[in-house]
Amino acid sequence: xxxxxxxxxxxxxxxxxxNTYGNGRAFWTAFAVGLVAVFAYPMFVGSYSAGQATLYLLxxxxxxSLCFIWGYCGxxxxxxxxxxxxxxxxxxxxxxxxxxxxxxxxxxxxVVIATVVAAALGYFMFYGGVRDVYVAIVTLAFxxxxxxxxxxxxxxxxxxxxxxxxxxxxxPGIPNITLxxxxxxxxxxxxxVAVLLLVTYLGLRVLVNSRYGRVMVAVREDEDxxxxxxxxxxxVKFVVFTFGxxxxxxxxxxxxxxxxxxxxxxxxxxxxALPIVWVSVGGRESLIGAVAATFGVxxxxxxxxxxxxxxxxxxxGALLLFVIMFMPKGAVPYLDRYAxxxxxxxxxxxxxxxxxxxKAVDSD
Amino acid sequence: xxxxxxxTENPRVAASDRTGVRSPDILATDxxxxxFGGITAINNVDFSVEEGELRCLIGPNGxxxxxxxxxxxxxxxxxxxxVYYDGEDITDLEPHERIDRGMSMKFQxxxxxxxLSVRENMRTAAQRVIDGNLDPYVDEKLNEFELADSADMxxxxxxxxxxxxxxxxxxxxxxxxMLLLDEPVAGMSVEESEEVAEMLNELHEETDKTFIVIExxxxxxxxxxxxxxxxxxxxxxxxxxxxxIRNDAEVREIYxxxx
Numbered sequence: 335x336x337x338x339x340x341x342x343x344x345x346x347x348x349x350x351x352x353n354t355y356g357n358g359r360a361f362w363t364a365f366a367v368g369l370v371a372v373f374a375y376p377m378f379v380g381s382y383s384a385g386q387a388t389l390y391l392l393x394x395x396x397x398x399s400l401c402f403i404w405g406y407c408g409x410x411x412x413x414x415x416x417x418x419x420x421x422x423x424x425x426x427x428x429x430x431x432x433x434x435x436x437x438x439x440x441x442x443x444x445v446v447i448a449t450v451v452a453a454a455l456g457y458f459m460f461y462g463g464v465r466d467v468y469v470a471i472v473t474l475a476f477x478x479x480x481x482x483x484x485x486x487x488x489x490x491x492x493x494x495x496x497x498x499x500x501x502x503x504x505x506p507g508i509p510n511i512t513l514x515x516x517x518x519x520x521x522x523x524x525x526x527v528a529v530l531l532l533v534t535y536l537g538l539r540v541l542v543n544s545r546y547g548r549v550m551v552a553v554r555e556d557e558d559x560x561x562x563x564x565x566x567x568x569x570v571k572f573v574v575f576t577f578g579x580x581x582x583x584x585x586x587x588x589x590x591x592x593x594x595x596x597x598x599x600x601x602x603x604x605x606x607a608l609p610i611v612w613v614s615v616g617g618r619e620s621l622i623g624a625v626a627a628t629f630g631v632x633x634x635x636x637x638x639x640x641x642x643x644x645x646x647x648x649x650x651g652a653l654l655l656f657v658i659m660f661m662p663k664g665a666v667p668y669l670d671r672y673a674x675x676x677x678x679x680x681x682x683x684x685x686x687x688x689x690x691x692x693k694a695v696d697s698d
Numbered sequence: 699x700x701x702x703x704x705x706t707e708n709p710r711v712a713a714s715d716r717t718g719v720r721s722p723d724i725l726a727t728d729x730x731x732x733x734f735g736g737i738t739a740i741n742n743v744d745f746s747v748e749e750g751e752l753r754c755l756i757g758p759n760g761x762x763x764x765x766x767x768x769x770x771x772x773x774x775x776x777x778x779x780x781v782y783y784d785g786e787d788i789t790d791l792e793p794h795e796r797i798d799r800g801m802s803m804k805f806q807x808x809x810x811x812x813x814l815s816v817r818e819n820m821r822t823a824a825q826r827v828i829d830g831n832l833d834p835y836v837d838e839k840l841n842e843f844e845l846a847d848s849a850d851m852x853x854x855x856x857x858x859x860x861x862x863x864x865x866x867x868x869x870x871x872x873x874x875x876m877l878l879l880d881e882p883v884a885g886m887s888v889e890e891s892e893e894v895a896e897m898l899n900e901l902h903e904e905t906d907k908t909f910i911v912i913e914x915x916x917x918x919x920x921x922x923x924x925x926x927x928x929x930x931x932x933x934x935x936x937x938x939x940x941x942x943i944r945n946d947a948e949v950r951e952i953y954x955x956x957x
Contacts, residue, residue, distance in 0.1 A: 561793045562803045563872065565794055
């Protein structure tokens with residue numbers, strides 16, 4: 335019994351560390367409340383609205399992928415959507431050829447292909463000496479090449495088996511992800527994505543607070559210093575970038591399955607910029623910030639578009655400018671600082687008597 | 699590559715033949731040359747250091763001291779020539795592979811992970827050599843370098859001198875066989891410099907580690923080193939004891955000025 339508790343405690347401590355914002359009791363309490371809200375949401379709004387919200391959740395993987403490589407390893411990729419799109423197309427091609435029974439192997443194929451593409455691009459960049467802002471330029475160029483290429487695939491000759499790539503018309507009829515006879519859509523798909531996102535988030539927290547996370551942060555902070563401590567900087571960037579491709583690919587597979595459709599707009603400049611907006615708004619160095627800002631910004635964008643506002647893009651742009659000017663590290667680090675100051679002030683105000691209480695709770 | 703390659707294939711033998719001293723060279727370069735465009739920063743340098751030595755490298759600005767260091771660590775690739783370390787030709791090795799073989803370096807401009815705490819900085823170095831729990835080793839090193847009180851400070855809040863100490867502490871945490879220090883006391887107060895000198899002397903006497911120190915401050919050189927190499931315009935200009943160097947008229951002219 336105590337052994338199990340001990341195990342649980344050490345598993346929990348692996349989630350916390352200097353590389354994540356929010357390690358205390360207050361954070362995990364708020365996290366639990368948020369989690370309950372996320373899982374209760376479909377019960378209040380119904381399946382259709384839950385289906386809409388699923389999109390914002392599945393974009394969360396895309397946001398996390400950029401947060402992971404840019405925020406934790408200093409590699410600014412402007413092309414995460416390329417891996418997202420490649421995986422979505424791959425998922426579409428496999429399922430359109432083999433039907434809804436093949437969605438799981440198709441999802442796997444999509445993620446693997448995105449990973450391989452990211453590995454190839456990463457290899458040429460990092461072992462070819464591409465650094466800093468040039469990584470952003472190369473990845474963006476790659477994305478725009480993909481856009482141009484997919485846009486001209488309207489002809490009949492552009493088909494893989496039964497799956498026509500379709501150019502600007504896109505690829506319709508992609509089936510829902512189907513597991514053991516259950517076709518995931520609406521609220522069920524919402525829950526599937528929410529659970530996967532939770533597991534991914536917690537997994538990434540463990541990773542960034544591990545020894546490897548420390549190496550990633552060292553590379554982000556100072557590549558030369560990291561190299562002179564004996565770390566293989568090129569390999570670290572290559573591995574991290576490749577894994578970022580995996581996460582973005584996962585997002586793309588869920589996206590294609592969610593809308594039953596994919597078209598070249600996933601490679602467009604306007605979409606490529608979105609992960610940068612999400613991660614900048616939430617805070618580059620915060621995983622929870624990336625997920626929350628992805629959800630919030632996309633929700634806002636949808637709200638603005640639905641009310642017929644033509645100002646949606648302008649407002650999102652203004653939001654980005656506001657964050658960069660007034661909270662350059664993003665919302666979460668900013669909130670974290672004020673929350674800590676607030677908690678400290680509360681403790682002080684409650685005086686020495688209750689201070690003992692707080693200490694007793696802490697050492698519990 | 700050159701006709702001389704055969705002569706110096708085994709620099710250990712070559713060195714002991716020259717000097718008659720048994721202690722083998724831990725480091726030797728052979729015809730090392732580095733050109734940046736039309737400028738020759740390092741010109742055909744044969745530089746060797748014996749194991750356990752504390753060698754100072756001095757020379758006027760632009761003499762090529764830092765460039766030589768970067769050729770030794772692999773941050774620069776030589777235009778021609780070879781670097782031998784511990785009997786092995788390491789010319790084509792990546793920097794991290796050289797660190798794995800027991801080199802370590804402190805940069806000229808203090809270079810630590812500025813937005814991380816002092817403790818995280820030390821952990822990042824310590825996990826190279828320690829498996830499992832890092833904290834006992836990190837605490838030991840923090841105490842040793844008198845950084846324990848500032849362990850939870852962000853590194854960018856440290857004073858200049860403390861930042862230098864932190865970087866030296868990180869470099870030494872790797873337990874290197876050979877440590878390259880590029881101006882370790884630049885910008886330090888006299889007291890801090892003296893502490894560093896004392897620490898280097900202790901390490902030099904008590905361990906068989908090798909130190910190569912680039913330094914401008916001749917008084918500091920006097921405190922730590924016996925053997926001095928003078929670099930000028932990318933070439934070895936003189937090599938000798940600190941006394942010989944101090945009294946060499948030509949060295950005084952190119953480097954020490956009116957001192």
